[in-house]
Amino acid sequence: MHDANRTTAIRKEEDNYRTSFSRMCRAGRTMKIRWLPALLILVVVAVTIRLGFWQRDRAHQKEALQASIERYEHAAPVDVGAQPVPLASIEFHRVRAKGRFLSEQAVFLDNRPYNDQPGFYVVMPFKLTGGGVVLVNRGWLPRNIADRTAIEPFATPAGDVEIVGIARADASRAFELGEGGSAAHQKIRQNLDVAAYAKETGLPLQPFVIQQTSDDGDKLVRDWPAAATGVERNYGYMFQWWAMAAAALGFGLYAARRAAKKSAGA
The missing domain is CATH 1.10.287 (Helix Hairpins)
Incomplete structure (x- = not known):
């Protein structure tokens, strides 16, 4: 048991x-x-x-x-000459250039509305007095409503002039599907790349665009949007x-x- x-x-x-x-x-x-x-x-x-x-x-x-951008706005303009200036050292600075516009090589950037009105940015090479060339975004031009390929008349100063503006990386970029709208040798384009345009034309371009702020009496609109950093x-x-x-x-x-x-x- x-x-x-x-x-x-x-x-x-x-x-x-x-x-x-x-x-x-x-x-x-x-x-x-x-x-x-x-x-x-x-x-x-x-x-x-x-x-x-x-x-x-x-x-x-x-x-x-x-x-820095706000500080550059109140600084004295930097003179642009023949010597290439790196974009990183001059972007957003006020600049000044002397020379003449090459109006025969103007490019018109499409789809740039202003106050809800369709129009173009007028971009034109500017041959510097001391040598070299820089692209200038001269301002906004309204589009012909009846014929979108027609360019409304505007004035271009003859001979040597002095312009003042802001150095920018480009003349502004618009949304684009593919690159057909920005192909070479077109007067009206969607976008314009500085390096590509230099290769296309053979012009010794500075690696930036001057966004013109001085008035030439040409009736172009220069009410530029403020630079946005996001x-x-x-x-x-x-x-x-x-x-x-x-x-x-x-x-x-x-x-x-x-x-x-x-x-x-x-």
Whole structure:
């Protein structure tokens, strides 16, 4: 009788051991499975936080650029001569140039509305007195409504003149599907690339465009839009990335808490 009770007790201990061991194995497998989503959430949080800081840094860079642009507006103009000037060192600066317009090589950039009226930007090579050439965005010209290919008359100064303007990377860019609308040797184009136009014409162009601000009495409109750096967009992206990081972290904490409650109740 005593031996039978002892045997029963041993078997009961063995059953308890197997049950405990089985639970430990299941808990271990569950723990391994839960580590993967936790790791993924941590990666998402780290990446989105980093992207938020990157957008913040970009915003600070653009704020510094905007401050420089405002400072250049009140500075004395830089004289443009035959010596090529790198775009990076002159963009957004006020510049001054002396020479004459090459009106026969004018290009008209299409789809440049002004006050909801269709029109062109008149871009013309300007032969500098000391040698070399620079492209000048002279201003806005309304389009002929009856014939979109017709160019309305406008005046061009004859002989040598002095112009003042702002150095820009290009004469503004409009949305374009493909490059057919900006093909070489067209008077009316969608966009104009400085380097491509230099190759097309053989002109020794400066690597920038002068956005003319001085008045030549030519009736062209020079109500230029302010240079936009897009700093607000970078701050918007920054907050979006950080909101995603907060959402991912909140979801991870919620999931972990729910899993802990479920394990405790098991």
